[in-house]
Amino acid sequence: MNLLTLPWRNIAAQKVRSTLTVLGIAVAVGAFIALTGLTRGMQYSFDHGLGDIGADYVVSQRNTYSLTSSSVSEDIGPKLAAVPGVAAVSGVVLSVTEVDNEANIFVTGWPDDSFLWQSLKLASGRPPQGDREVVLGQSVARALGKGVGDTISMQYEDFRISGLAVSTSVFNQNIAVTRLAVLQDMLGRPSAVSLYQVRLERPFTPERAEEIRAGLAAVSPLIDVSNSEEFAGNMQFEKTMDAVAKVVSLLMILASSILVANTLLMSVSERGQEFGILAAIGWTPARVRMLVVAEGVMMCVLGSVIGIGLGVFAMYVVSWMRIFAGLLEPYLTTAIVAQAVGWVLLVGPLSALYPAWRVTRIPPSAAIRGQR
Amino acid sequence: MTEPNETPALAELRHCSRSFDRGRIVALNDASLTIGRGEYVAVTGPSGSGKSTLLDIMCGLEEPTGGEVFFDGRRVRGRASWARIRAARIGFVFQSFYLIPSLTVAENVELAMLWQTKAPAARAARVADLLDQLGIGDRRGQYPMQLSGGERQRVAIARALANRPEMIVADEPTGSLDTQTSVEIIALLEELKRTSDITIVIVTHNPDIAARCDRQVSLVDGHIVADERRQGVQT
Ligand SMILES: Nc1ncnc2c1ncn2[C@@H]1O[C@H](COP(=O)(O)OP(=O)(O)O)[C@@H](O)[C@H]1O
Ligand SMILES: [Mg+2]
Numbered sequence: 001m002n003l004l005t006l007p008w009r010n011i012a013a014q015k016v017r018s019t020l021t022v023l024g025i026a027v028a029v030g031a032f033i034a035l036t037g038l039t040r041g042m043q044y045s046f047d048h049g050l051g052d053i054g055a056d057y058v059v060s061q062r063n064t065y066s067l068t069s070s071s072v073s074e075d076i077g078p079k080l081a082a083v084p085g086v087a088a089v090s091g092v093v094l095s096v097t098e099v100d101n102e103a104n105i106f107v108t109g110w111p112d113d114s115f116l117w118q119s120l121k122l123a124s125g126r127p128p129q130g131d132r133e134v135v136l137g138q139s140v141a142r143a144l145g146k147g148v149g150d151t152i153s154m155q156y157e158d159f160r161i162s163g164l165a166v167s168t169s170v171f172n173q174n175i176a177v178t179r180l181a182v183l184q185d186m187l188g189r190p191s192a193v194s195l196y197q198v199r200l201e202r203p204f205t206p207e208r209a210e211e212i213r214a215g216l217a218a219v220s221p222l223i224d225v226s227n228s229e230e231f232a233g234n235m236q237f238e239k240t241m242d243a244v245a246k247v248v249s250l251l252m253i254l255a256s257s258i259l260v261a262n263t264l265l266m267s268v269s270e271r272g273q274e275f276g277i278l279a280a281i282g283w284t285p286a287r288v289r290m291l292v293v294a295e296g297v298m299m300c301v302l303g304s305v306i307g308i309g310l311g312v313f314a315m316y317v318v319s320w321m322r323i324f325a326g327l328l329e330p331y332l333t334t335a336i337v338a339q340a341v342g343w344v345l346l347v348g349p350l351s352a353l354y355p356a357w358r359v360t361r362i363p364p365s366a367a368i369r370g371q372r
Numbered sequence: 373m374t375e376p377n378e379t380p381a382l383a384e385l386r387h388c389s390r391s392f393d394r395g396r397i398v399a400l401n402d403a404s405l406t407i408g409r410g411e412y413v414a415v416t417g418p419s420g421s422g423k424s425t426l427l428d429i430m431c432g433l434e435e436p437t438g439g440e441v442f443f444d445g446r447r448v449r450g451r452a453s454w455a456r457i458r459a460a461r462i463g464f465v466f467q468s469f470y471l472i473p474s475l476t477v478a479e480n481v482e483l484a485m486l487w488q489t490k491a492p493a494a495r496a497a498r499v500a501d502l503l504d505q506l507g508i509g510d511r512r513g514q515y516p517m518q519l520s521g522g523e524r525q526r527v528a529i530a531r532a533l534a535n536r537p538e539m540i541v542a543d544e545p546t547g548s549l550d551t552q553t554s555v556e557i558i559a560l561l562e563e564l565k566r567t568s569d570i571t572i573v574i575v576t577h578n579p580d581i582a583a584r585c586d587r588q589v590s591l592v593d594g595h596i597v598a599d600e601r602r603q604g605v606q607t
Binding site for chain 2: 001002003005006009010013273274276277278279280281282283284285286287360363364365366368
């Protein structure tokens with residue numbers, strides 16, 4: 001027997017009540033992990049998708065709300081290219097579009113002479129030519145059940161798949177690439193791009209990169225220059241998503257802690273005599289309170305373990321749904337799990353404090369004889 | 373009260389009162405009592421006369437509304453201080469046993485030792501010894517619900533003895549037991565008294581049990597009305 005024996009027996013003695021409470025915590029932890037994981041996954045694939053394509057800086061519309069709402073005039077391109085230290089620039093149009101009326105995927109358009117094409121590794125087929133061809137990332141193709149030579153519809157237009165792209169990044173895996181002019185035409189956005197990808201002359205030092213960045217920023221007051229890692233995180237859209245995910249999951253954890261407090265209150269009010277007995281045999285009030293907190297913490301730990309499983313499962317289910325094909329990717333890190341569990345283990349014991357205090361409020365003699 | 377040349381009394385109440393319901397009920401009224409080391413004291417009186425209240429105050433399960441309580445010469449106040457004294461130095465036995473239903477016989481006894489004896493092996497050994505000594509060694513894995521009243525009271529006594537206390541306080545320990553079992557339980561306590569210098573304070577309605585004690589304190593309506601030593605008993 002040890003200090004956890006008694007709280008554990010008490011949890012086990014009320015199976016239904018304890019199970020419901022533990023499940024409540026599990027759902028909260030699961031939601032935290034799934035929501036945070038999916039938003040982070042999206043951010044991660046943006047960041048790395050941009051990094052993978054061989055660009056050093058991204059020039060976007062100043063304070064743009066989202067990746068796809070950014071708009072930069074094509075007049076700016078040559079000016080960016082003229083900045084000393086810049087090796088090449090490439091306009092990029094980005095959009096989210098519905099494919100075959102069921103999945104939403106990213107579609108991007110690159111100019112024919114863009115350096116970006118060099119980073120596109122094809123598993124099969126060739127780059128897009130003409131007006132109605134796309135290269136599809138392998139995982140999107142798999143999700144849609146399409147191969148080279150098949151047709152997909154985007155924006156009510158049929159496109160022939162000319163090739164399948166390999167990439168280490170989720171973003172590039174889950175993207176359709178077409179020619180810039182085709183996409184501009186399709187979206188009705190002539191002479192504007194979503195952003196410019198900028199490649200620097202090699203080799204360069206971090207100091208030199210900063211100088212060039214300043215040079216790029218001086219080209220127009222309407223643009224932001226970021227490096228690929230910080231780019232996605234800087235967008236309002238991502239910040240909003242992040243905040244929503246955080247608030248929702250923290251609210252759920254808060255709700256689950258109220259559940260814990262309620263369960264503990266019921267549990268301790270039924271066992272008033274037990275606490276009187278503990279006092280009579282010499283347990284100090286602090287030690288008795290610790291038992292109640294331990295009971296709460298044990299339920300939280302159990303709930304967390306189940307919740308991690310639940311969260312991972314939910315994340316995969318969501319990412320498997322075809323409607324999200326290519327947009328949401330599961331992204332599980334120990335940091336996210338630690339955060340979820342950390343919150344639960346912070347809030348859980350706090351919620352046990354009131355029930356614990358209740359237990360030692362009345363004198364032992366009254367507790368043991370069943371008075372309140 | 374303590375004379376300068378004596379060792380201090382083990383337990384002492386000085387003008388202790390306890391009222392409930394904002395003074396409407398006076399459970400204990402200006403009671404003063406000194407219990408010396410090694411005494412075997414009976415507390416008697418009609419029900420509702422304040423016997424339990426007296427015992428509770430003597431051990432800090434209850435704070436008096438007036439007066440002072442001493443243990444081993446020191447004034448004690450506060451729940452935590454009292455709990456530490458009870459843990460190490462006072463063993464409790466109650467009429468209703470007060471065992472924890474979700475714990476086995478052995479665990480109920482061990483529960484009292486968790487903070488006192490850190491080594492699990494030492495606790496287990498002590499629990500096994502005590503249960504054997506009290507004749508319930510074969511019951512160690514059972515739950516209180518599965519035991520008879522007499523067996524439950526033996527578990528409670530084992531628990532009270534677990535930390536080798538200086539004093540055993542028993543509030544009507546035979547009140548829920550049949551005559552035969554009562555005799556056995558009292559015999560157990562007296563055996564304990566013979567083989568050690570433990571102090572025993574026992575509340576009882578039973579005149580036979582009271583008559584066997586060295587001293588008898590009588591309560592009526594919260595007042596101590598008599599405090600008599602049996603002939604030939606030295607303090
Ligand atoms: N917690 C309490 N609240 C109100 N009245 C109480 C409480 N505890 C004891 N009393 C009253 O105090 C008196 C003495 O009680 P008690 O010490 O239990 O007597 P005894 O043990 O001699 O039967 C009784 O009238 C009882 O009803
Ligand atoms: Mg009583």
